[in-house]
Structure formats: structure tokens, C-alpha cells
Amino acid sequence: MYMFTNKKIILLIIMVMLVISFSACSPVNEKQEEQPQEPQQATNETTYPLTITDSHNREVNIESEPTKIVSVAPNITETIFALEESEKLIGRTDFCDYPEKVKNIESIGSLTEPNIEKIADLKPDLIIASTHFNEDVLKKLEELGLKVIVLYGEESFDGVYDVIGKIGKILNAKSKADKIISDMKVKVTNVQEKVKDVARPSVYYVVGFGEYGDFTAGKDTFINQMIEIAGGKNAADDVEGWKYSLERLIEKDPDILICSMSGNEKEQIISANGYKDLTAVKEGKLFEIDKNLLERQGPRLADGIEALAKIIHPELFK
16 A cells, blocks of 8 residues: 555656646747737837937937927927827927917917027927027027927928928837828829819919018919919919019909918908909909918928818819
């Protein structure tokens, strides 16, 4: 009995060891080895430190992902929101008015003369500026040890895409930036396809009028390009820049006038000297548009193309 019992014990031990051995090699453990947990860093889209050459041809070194940003331009602010990175935005200008919730973010003043002391008090990781940024302001901010990058593209959609892409890279949101750019390209292409074979009415975009002179978008402006993409012919393609003359406008007598929907511009134009006699005004071809869709180099520019096309060719966008 004694020897038999010992043999049973030995067999039991062997069986237990075999069970443990098989458990260690079970499919569950193989599955766990095949799907190891990815390290946190693998989700990052940007590798820091990052060096960006800005629009002033300055090399700006960004040591780590910025978490406290001051925007000194409406198009930069709109891009940050479109990238869904607004929680990083701690300061914006008085002119940054889109989207609505941007008003909850502290203002640092105007585009050209922001409050430098207020910016310094916010202790931002990064300040992002665009066009109209004063170089004296840049110098003062850098003297305070603050990091500033200035981003604006050439007057084209490619320039806009470049700025959005760079901001996406800076904020570790490259895939979101790529998606925004892709969606914009689709909208622009769709408009181009719809208007490619239609007649092109002449279009005059009202930038300014009245006692201080008449202003519009000349042939070398981005708005000129947008009018053409949207299926129109810019009535002011005979000048460069923004200055025009009332006499020339009356002579051209464009098919369509477009003005800003802000204030009461339309009502003023209807009764303005010279404008009230234009055929477009008399026949109800004076239309309003959100000028920020055309004048800000940001994610809504493709929406601006659609808005223009719907005004110029309403029959194609029902």
C-alpha cells in the first residue's frame, strides 16, 4: 500500500505539471503575445522637437507639443477650431469671431497692435500669427522670450492648404489637417465641374464705396481667382490691387454685384450715387455674402467658393 500510494502521488504531481505546462502554451496566451499593447508614443502624428520654416523665412524650433497657444489672426483661430484643438487656445484677437464659442476665449487686442503685456501674462507655449502682423510686435515678443511663428500662404488655395497643413503638424493633428484639406479640394472640384461649360456673367465684388473711394478685387487678388473658379468673370480684371473708379464701374455695368452682408451695405449701395443706376442693382442682381468666407485664408474658403457659385449660377445649385 505504501509503495502504491507513493506512485499515485508521483503521478498526480506529473499530471499537475503537465496541466501547468499546457496552460502556459494555451491559445489565449498566444493571442496576447500576438497583440501586444502599443506604446503611447505610437499614437503621435508629429515628432518633437519640430523645426518649421515660417513665412518670414525664420526657422522656429518647437520643443514639444504646444498646449497653450495665442492666435493673432482670425484664419489661424478658425483653423485651430477646425482641427478640434481649441482646448489649446488661450488667447485670440478682437477680430476672431468664428465659431461663436471663440468669444469665451480671452482677447489680446487687435491684429496689428495686440496687447503684448496681456500675451506675456498668459504665458503661451506658442504664438501663431499671419498676415498684417507687425514686425515690431514680433521683435518685442521675442525679446520677452516668447516663441512666435508667422504663417500665411501665397494667394491661392495651395497657399491655404500649406498653412492648414503646417498648423496641423505643429499641433500634432496632421491626419485631421489632411482630412480638412481633402474635403476642401472635393468641394472646389465639384464647383469647377458644374460650371465648366456654362456662360460666365461679369461679377463685381464690392469691397468699399462712397466718399473714401471705390474698392474691389483686382485681377491679381485671390478673390479674382475665386470668382473665376465659381463660374464668373471678374468685372475688375482690368486693374491690379483693390482701387477702382466709379466711372469705370458704370462703364462696365456688370451683370452681378456682390457685397458683404455685414451692417447694411446692401441698402446703402442701392441708394449710392452711381451704384443705384447700375443694371444689376435695378434688376435685383445685388447679392450679399459673408465676406469672411472669401477674405480669410482658412478652412471655410471652399464654402466661400460654393456660396459664390450659388449666387452666380443658382440654376446649377438647386
